[in-house]
Amino acid sequence: MSERKSEGLAKVYASRSDDELTSAYATWSTDYDRENLSSGYCLPFMITAWIARHVRTGSGPLLDAGCGTGLSGPYLKALGYDEIEGLDFSDEMLALAEKRGAYARLERATLGEELPWADGHFSAFLSTGVFTEGHAPARSLFELCRITRPGGYGIFTVRDKVFETGGFADVFAELFARGVWQAVEESQLWRSYAIDEPDVLVRSYVFRIR
Numbered sequence: 001m002s003e004r005k006s007e008g009l010a011k012v013y014a015s016r017s018d019d020e021l022t023s024a025y026a027t028w029s030t031d032y033d034r035e036n037l038s039s040g041y042c043l044p045f046m047i048t049a050w051i052a053r054h055v056r057t058g059s060g061p062l063l064d065a066g067c068g069t070g071l072s073g074p075y076l077k078a079l080g081y082d083e084i085e086g087l088d089f090s091d092e093m094l095a096l097a098e099k100r101g102a103y104a105r106l107e108r109a110t111l112g113e114e115l116p117w118a119d120g121h122f123s124a125f126l127s128t129g130v131f132t133e134g135h136a137p138a139r140s141l142f143e144l145c146r147i148t149r150p151g152g153y154g155i156f157t158v159r160d161k162v163f164e165t166g167g168f169a170d171v172f173a174e175l176f177a178r179g180v181w182q183a184v185e186e187s188q189l190w191r192s193y194a195i196d197e198p199d200v201l202v203r204s205y206v207f208r209i210r
Contacts, residue, residue, distance in 0.1 A: 033069055040194030043128035044071035050155045052079055054206055060123030061085055066130030070097025077102045111136035120149035132159035138171040145180050145209055152209045157202040160189055181207040
């Protein structure tokens with residue numbers, strides 16, 4: 001791993017337990033947007049392109065899974081998505097997301113555990129910067145698919161370094177074998193940060209829920 005310009009990001013990637021990760025985000029929350037945006041963090045904005053390509057406005061609520069400070073919310077609203085809900089495990093990050101005024105509902109929840117929504121509640125879920133080192137496990141996708149309606153979409157990024165080691169390839173294959181989803185689109189690798197952190201690469205995935 002290259003040296004991190006952002007001390008907050010370094011602490012997040014160095015976390016080895018849920019408690020350490022929660023503490024790292026609580027400490028980082030007030031500087032999160034400023035540090036990330038000064039480094040050219042683009043995931044929350046780029047994901048809106050895939051949402052707009054595949055999900056019609058007015059088709060139902062979207063879930064921003066791992067919404068953090070809610071950077072995606074206002075830009076999704078600007079594109080005409082009026083029903084946006086969000087989840088995150090950090091109370092501090094959720095408090096900042098609420099101030100953006102873009103989310104109809106925000107819930108404290110942890111990816112990888114049971115989520116507080118009924119089957120088929122969402123028209124789509126999106127998640128960026130969450131499936132990465134020391135963060136949400138690949139098995140989170142089972143619950144996210146459960147709460148997304150048939151015909152809806154899962155649109156998310158996965159860090160290159162965890163795709164195989166984190167079991168994403170196996171989970172993708174299992175969800176396909178069970179008939180839960182079908183692949184729609186897979187991007188090339190691209191940079192999470194336009195300015196700093198050149199080794200932080202992700203791939204975007206789009207799946208349609210069956």
